[in-house]
Amino acid sequence: MVYEGDLYRPPSEAHSLIIQVTIGCSHNKCTFCHMYTKKKFRIRTREEILRDLEECSRLYGQYVRRVFFADGDALIVPTPLLLELLAYVKEHFPYAERVTSYGRASNVLHKSEEELKALAAAGLQMVYLGAESGDDDILAHIQKGETSAEIIAAGQKLKRCGIKTSVTLISGLGGSQNMKRHALLSARLINAMNPEYAAIIALHLRPDSPMAQEIRRGEMELIGADEIVEETMIFLRAIDSPGTVFRTNHAANYVALAGVLNEDIPRMLRQLEEARDRQRYRPDWMRLL
Ligand code: SF4
Known part of the structure; x- marks a missing residue:
């Protein structure tokens, strides 16, 4: 199996078998994102995907515990094909505990609840949704192509249909001027x-x-570690989402946090305060990916 172009996956899929069901991102316009700019989007053919799955099941079928469908918004794949792929995984990877994928809110909203429930029953356990911000001005500025109401509706729909969600936000997207609004609306x-x-x-x-x-032209300002920490503190103080597992463990982050909302918020705030007071941040050279 040969992957097409650069491959991206969430940190928690580090040990997963990654199968490209799409190439690139169907949107590919977000102004901060470089991941798929070199790829022309397409949904791979059934034959191409099944060939990869067949090869991997022959070589590693007994060892695979997790499967991740890539690339950028694999959930765009028509439901009948996704169901066939999930059935293949169930049959040929007997120890696979879960299948997950990236998805855009629009992918979720284009599928009916019946389709999403069928995907859940077939083994699609979780979708990684890149929300980026809860602020519609920021979403428009970064050309996300989705509003906060659509992202919320997609998350609620997945929950109703029995599919877990992992939501990502990007700190710093509002610069220092809109930092507070970005944090509060994201919360x-x-x-x-x-x-x-x-x-x-x-x-x-x-x-x-x-x-x-944009930053080089002086139209936007990149905020530093202190402001990123401040923004995360504003966010955490406004959060009320019991049971959500919260992390800032990506290699790009200045401070790595992990906890369960809401109970671990005071501890995580203390961690952030301490990091800021002692200037204990992950150095920039280590944040390069
Ligand atoms: S939707 Fe996601 S993968 Fe696609 S361009 Fe935007 S951030 Fe990048």
């Missing part, structure tokens, strides 16, 4: 979705991304 988004998992990743840009060019 509101998480409160409304009450996902199983939520994560914040500190903004990190490739020099050729449209947002990096």
Whole structure:
């Protein structure tokens, strides 16, 4: 099996078998994102995907515990094909405990509740949704192509249909001027979705991304570690999402947090305060991915 182009996966899928069911991202316009800019989006054919699954099941069928469907928004794949792939995984990877994928809110909203429930029953356990922000001005500015109401609706729909969600936010997207609003509206988004998992990743840009060019032109300001910590503290103080597992464990983050909302919020706030007071941040050279 040969992967097409660069491959991306969430940190928690480090030990998963990754199967590309799509190439690239169907949207591919977010101004901070460099992941799939070199790829022309397409849904791979049934034959291509099954060939990869067949090869992997022959070689590693007994060892695979987790399967991750890539690339950027694999949930866009038509439901009948996804159901066939999930059935293949169930039959040929007997020890696979879960299948997960990336998805956009629009992918979720385009599927009916019956389709999503069928996917859940077939083994799709979780979808990673990149929300980025709960602030509609920021979402428009980064060309996310979705509103906070749509992202919330997608998260609530997945929950109703028995599919877990892992929601990602990006700190720093509002610069220092809109930091507070970004934090508060992002907390509101998480409160409304009450996902199983939520994560914040500190903004990190490739020099050729449209947002990096905006910064070079002086149209936007990249905030530093102290402000990122401040933003995360505003977010945590506004959170009410019982049971959500919260992490900032991405390599781009200045401070790594892990806890369960709401009970671990005081401890995580203390950790952030301590990191800020002692300037104990992950150095920039280590944040390069
Ligand atoms: S939807 Fe996700 S993968 Fe696609 S361009 Fe935006 S951030 Fe990148």
